Amino acid sequence: MNPYQVNLNLPPNYTKAQKDIHQAAINFLAKNSEEDLTVSKLCKVAKISRSTFYLNYGSIYELLTEIEDEWLKQLLDLDHELTNSERKSCTDFSYFAQVLDFIDANLSFVKAFLINNYNLRLVEKWKTALKQQFWDRLGKKEITSQQDFVFEVVASTTINSYIYYAKHGTLIPRHEIYAIIAKVLKFLED
Template sequence: MNNPFSPKLKTLPKMTSGRIALWQAMTVLGYKKQYHEITVKELCKTAYIARSTFYLTYKNIDELLMDMEDYYLRQLIPIYDVYVKTNYLNRQDHFCSDTIRYIQENRKVFYLFLVQQPNMRFIQKWKILIKYCLWENLKKDDTSGALAPQEELPFEMISGEIVTAHGILLKYTQEETVEDLKKVLNEGLCFFGKMYTLINTGQNAQ
């Protein structure tokens, strides 16, 4: 059956020096002011590029933000793919550790979108990507009907927990905190699997 959760992340064209400079400038300015307060003029000044270069790539700043969101979330897909192709109960640590490593490598962007200036569109896209991954793992051999309302609850709970946990990890980088939150995420994933199985078993028994 079709996966009811569609990430809808745009595939970006080849990265250019201009695009990279604009993204870096957006990250810098995003730490100083609200997204809607950033102008194309100051963005280009910070990026050391001409305004004409900006408009060759983007129509407006929001389109630039959407590109950034999709790009950084797309990089999570290979990590999640490994999780999808194996028994998730045996791959929880991989799911958590590799995701944490990737986010730390791109800390400035994720901190901006999750902590400094929470980007709800980015957060929602990430939650959908997590749901998509979990569905692929749990439902890949299932030929039953579409997602029932009661089935959606565990997906919503665990996706929200995962995104929130990573936001906390970005604020508190002590090794003890990281390990404690990894344990919470591992337990959450285990609980999700049990909860989903229980709901699905009860539904099929009706």
């Protein structure tokens, strides 16, 4: 049985208004704190009426959770490559390059939800998702408390590494990042 479950609440499709509201919230949070975000301010940024907001969302919390879950879903779609049975080598870095490209392409989201506003809800879901990927990669075995602790450390470090990368982009060349990742994956497989 899978000890790590991530539940994402996502609609099957997004309307143009929902996409606009998402982008407006990300843009606002990239420059402001989450405490400053109100429905009125968001509607002004998104250039929509309050009734349009409430037609789609019951609260700011509901909106932010949906945005976080959508971003995490996209990242999890990439994470499936980590458990690809064809990918045996710890030095096959196409997956990691895709994740770093994803971080680069979503810097405004990362800034809004992980740098400017450190979102613990998102981080906890992301850690659980990473642990699930580690568990899948190791063959879906029973997990001991010691292994769970190692998974927690590696997941936390992974997330913080991506945040560091988003903040400092070019300070560490990608080939050095890949070498570090290879060491961690080898450690996990031992």
